[in-house]
Amino acid sequence: MNLVLSETPQPQVGLITLNRPNARNALSFALRQELVDALATFAQDDSIRCVVLTGGPHVFAAGADLKQLGETGSVEMLRLGVERYWLSIAAFPKPLIAAVNGLALGGGFELAMHADIVVAGASAQFGLPEVKVGLMPGGGGTQRLPRAVGKFAAMRYLLTGDTMSAEEAHRLCLVSDIVPDDKVLSTAMSIAGRIASRAPLAVRQVKEAVLAGADAPLDAALRIERKGVQVLMGSEDKAEGIRAFLEKRDPRFQGR
Incomplete structure (x- = not known):
């Protein structure tokens, strides 16, 4: 089964869907590689001018694959060079819109923060809960969140691992638009279409x-x-x- 689905549902707009619904789109190393490959394909396609990234109608991504991380030691983590996935996503040259339904936690939240625009459903939740399992954010959360919202607001969530509502994320300027849950993807695609029509x-x-x-x-x-x-x-x-x-x-x- 493909862990990431790619399609072009409308002219000049690519759509990438994370596809591990039974694991709440947990970001396994294999899924991350497929995501990076999908983005690279769209980056090289001159007919694609904007890309929407979604996890589907129920969950964006609930974080890293904890079972996999539990089996990975520090030396193995160093050898794998997992940071290369995040560097590739950050280097994507075209506009990237995250369409977020449900949970965007840990690596899922960090993935959304790599986007240029975030459209969230009214019931979406965001958070960096790594401290609850003896870890810390490793996809840029300790750096991107303070830069986006300031030290004190960021520390509130980094140190507690608490989640925030879509409304709170919007108040902190982490979300561009809040829409009804069933309008998230269509809204993101509409914005992408307008971007694709620009120079x-x-x-x-x-x-x-x-x-x-x-x-x-x-x-x-x-x-x-x-x-x-x-x-x-x-x-x-x-x-x-x-x-x-x-x-x-x-x-x-x-x-x-």
């Missing part, structure tokens, strides 16, 4: 500028932004976009 080079430059500038001093981050603008000034899509605006028609962007 692909401009979209990529926006993502690159935001991520590259996030931890840089403001003057350095602004230089990254200016370089992005300069690059886009020579693109065919820029000329087409302005021409279409002046002619009052929809632009036909080619990613050139």
Whole structure:
């Protein structure tokens, strides 16, 4: 059985579904590899401009595969180099939207935090419960969460392992949109469709500028932004976009 399903349900939009429902989409090493492979395929496909990641209608991902971790020692963990999975996901160059239903815990929450946009169902829950089993987040949770919400809000959840509701996650700016549970995927796909209709080079430059500038001093981050603008000034899509605006028609962007 494939642990990750990939499809293109609408033009220019890829959909990746985690597929271990009986294990609440626990992130085994094999599942992580299939996820990285699916993202790599979409990254290389010029016809795909945005990707939606979901765990299905009931659960996003309830965390790492604890049975597998229980059988893995420190030397084996070092040998496996599990961080490579997270590095590959973080390096995905196209917009990534997480469509979250149900639980997004531990590695599942960290996976959602790797996305650019998070659409959550009203009953979704988020958390990093690793301290409850003698572990700590290993997919960026101790670094991404404080950067997103600040030290004190992050410590509240990192040290207790408590879960937070979708409403609380939205209040902390960890979730972009809250929608009814049965509208999560359709909402994410609608947003993805709108992104896919924009100029692909401009979209990529926006993502690159935001991520590259996030931890840089403001003057350095602004230089990254200016370089992005300069690059886009020579693109065919820029000329087409302005021409279409002046002619009052929809632009036909080619990613050139």
